[in-house]
Amino acid sequence: MRRTLVVILALIATLGMLAPPAMAQAPTPKVTITGILDTVNAWNHNVSYSDNNITSQHDREWYSRQRFRPDFTFELGKAKAVWGVEMDVAWGQASFSDTASAGSAFGSSTKTGTTANFDLNTDTNVTIETKWLYTSFPVPWVPMANTITLGAQPWAATYKPGVLATGDFPGVNWVIDWAPGIRSHLAYAQIEEEVNAAAAGGTTSAMNRGDDFAIVVSVEVSPMKGLDLRPIYSYLYANGLTSGAARANTSSLPNLGIATYTRSGDANDIYTAVGRSVFRPDDKEHRHTFGIDARWKWGNLSIDPTVLYQRGSRESSASINSSGTAYELGSTAATSGASNRTAEITAWLVDVRAAYQVGPLNLGLLGMYSTGNSANSNVRQTIQYFQPISTDTLYTVGWSELLTAGIDYLTQMHTGAAPGNPLSMGSTIGYDKYGRTGFAVRAIYDLTPSFSLRGIVNAYWTAEEVDTNVSTGFLGNRGVYDAKTAAQCAVAAPGVNCDRPQGDDSYLGTEVDFGFTWRFAPGLTLDGVYAHLFAGPARDVAPTVFQKAKDAEDVSYAALRVRYSF
Numbered sequence: 001m002r003r004t005l006v007v008i009l010a011l012i013a014t015l016g017m018l019a020p021p022a023m024a025q026a027p028t029p030k031v032t033i034t035g036i037l038d039t040v041n042a043w044n045h046n047v048s049y050s051d052n053n054i055t056s057q058h059d060r061e062w063y064s065r066q067r068f069r070p071d072f073t074f075e076l077g078k079a080k081a082v083w084g085v086e087m088d089v090a091w092g093q094a095s096f097s098d099t100a101s102a103g104s105a106f107g108s109s110t111k112t113g114t115t116a117n118f119d120l121n122t123d124t125n126v127t128i129e130t131k132w133l134y135t136s137f138p139v140p141w142v143p144m145a146n147t148i149t150l151g152a153q154p155w156a157a158t159y160k161p162g163v164l165a166t167g168d169f170p171g172v173n174w175v176i177d178w179a180p181g182i183r184s185h186l187a188y189a190q191i192e193e194e195v196n197a198a199a200a201g202g203t204t205s206a207m208n209r210g211d212d213f214a215i216v217v218s219v220e221v222s223p224m225k226g227l228d229l230r231p232i233y234s235y236l237y238a239n240g241l242t243s244g245a246a247r248a249n250t251s252s253l254p255n256l257g258i259a260t261y262t263r264s265g266d267a268n269d270i271y272t273a274v275g276r277s278v279f280r281p282d283d284k285e286h287r288h289t290f291g292i293d294a295r296w297k298w299g300n301l302s303i304d305p306t307v308l309y310q311r312g313s314r315e316s317s318a319s320i321n322s323s324g325t326a327y328e329l330g331s332t333a334a335t336s337g338a339s340n341r342t343a344e345i346t347a348w349l350v351d352v353r354a355a356y357q358v359g360p361l362n363l364g365l366l367g368m369y370s371t372g373n374s375a376n377s378n379v380r381q382t383i384q385y386f387q388p389i390s391t392d393t394l395y396t397v398g399w400s401e402l403l404t405a406g407i408d409y410l411t412q413m414h415t416g417a418a419p420g421n422p423l424s425m426g427s428t429i430g431y432d433k434y435g436r437t438g439f440a441v442r443a444i445y446d447l448t449p450s451f452s453l454r455g456i457v458n459a460y461w462t463a464e465e466v467d468t469n470v471s472t473g474f475l476g477n478r479g480v481y482d483a484k485t486a487a488q489c490a491v492a493a494p495g496v497n498c499d500r501p502q503g504d505d506s507y508l509g510t511e512v513d514f515g516f517t518w519r520f521a522p523g524l525t526l527d528g529v530y531a532h533l534f535a536g537p538a539r540d541v542a543p544t545v546f547q548k549a550k551d552a553e554d555v556s557y558a559a560l561r562v563r564y565s566f
Helices: 002-018 478-482 486-490
Strands: 029-043 060-076 079-091 116-118 129-137 145-154 170-178 182-190 213-224 227-239 284-298 301-316 343-358 359-368 435-449 451-466 505-521 524-535 555-565
Touching: 359 451
Parallel strands: 079 116
Antiparallel strands: 029 060, 029 555, 060 079, 079 129, 129 145, 145 170, 170 182, 182 213, 213 227, 227 284, 284 301, 301 343, 343 359, 359 435, 435 451, 451 505, 505 524, 524 555
């Protein structure tokens, strides 16, 4: 299906280039450079982006860094090519090397999200990342105005960032203006590519994570002035393991980032890890999302509602020990016959935001709800938590500093652990498998045209109560209870029920932010913020499995950023 789509779009582009050129003067080539240079100084306490343990306040950080993000645009008539690059460098040597080498984990030489350090003399081999590399042009023989974009490019799938597909992707996007007020979008994203296919039975391969892709189709309709409606349909196909951005690495059903799969004997495929490797090359996921994104502006009032519904299925396999014996996830009993499970996907996301402008004061309100699984549910049988294709950590951006990207967008709660961390709600929307519901209020006051103050308060709960008497690694894992032994139960702390998983609390906490923005010179902006999270009991976790939970501690964060825009 995906190859057919690519061939069709390639033919459209080819035919467009073969169309007879009009007899006119050749356009003049033009090159422009735009972008930003950020300098950030940030402090945080108990953000827990590396250890996931919010009950311990030992993690503190105060650091500075820079991000350079230029875009080079090459235009010739209506066609253009764009190369967007990014460099992220921290101040001061933070590890054994100034640069994260190709053989090490991304960002391992310094703070997660940066790839190099400036030390004394600053002659650092800075890693240059390519964010965008695409060409964009109209297809001449199509009678309607249209633009097709090929390559690594930004998503433009929704009005609101972070609800379904946000960030960047490699693939194709075709936009057609059918009539005034009617525009269609067709995007195809290649998530993973099985260039050198491995046998589904499990032979060793350097890359056998499957041939994963996503398609997003939407139509923008403006039936009246100020009202825009955007019905959306998306389909995601995953074969075996897939990107952590598209499938969160929930504690209930790990989506490990290992690149290879071998049959019995692989250290990554042993039962002692309570069924860690549960996606094999022949396990498939089909995820359909239907819904609508809308925006309505009436005078000083604006309302932006989004409603998305997911259906589909996901296959997962049992764990296999070194002797080749298959075990059900989280069980010490060997299975007989086929060990695969198919889970039905049924999930909702509702997100409504409103704003009202009164002179220099802008008041905003956000309300959201995403469904979740109960503590006693097995996600190998049913999946009720909403899964975006990619959020780029931007869900509720502008409404929080700790839960999503803020002024220091590399410091968010729980983002420093494995990709697709289920506790990073800017990435996964919900909290592990439990979903999320809550609200935020925001006020922005313009003291002058160049200086504004803002304040934000948000409070969130999980849609289903969290089982807090387990460690973060097993937060939503029904299987860990099924695998318990009498000895484990005997040493459990008083008050802990280890007979079955049960919900203990749903309140995640309340965050309060105070900040300012000062545009003090042409192209230069100073942003500052202080944020504090009063942690709720749903964030409590136990030191180890079957021990009584420890209380979650508060989180603090402050940042200053000078941004030069050009």
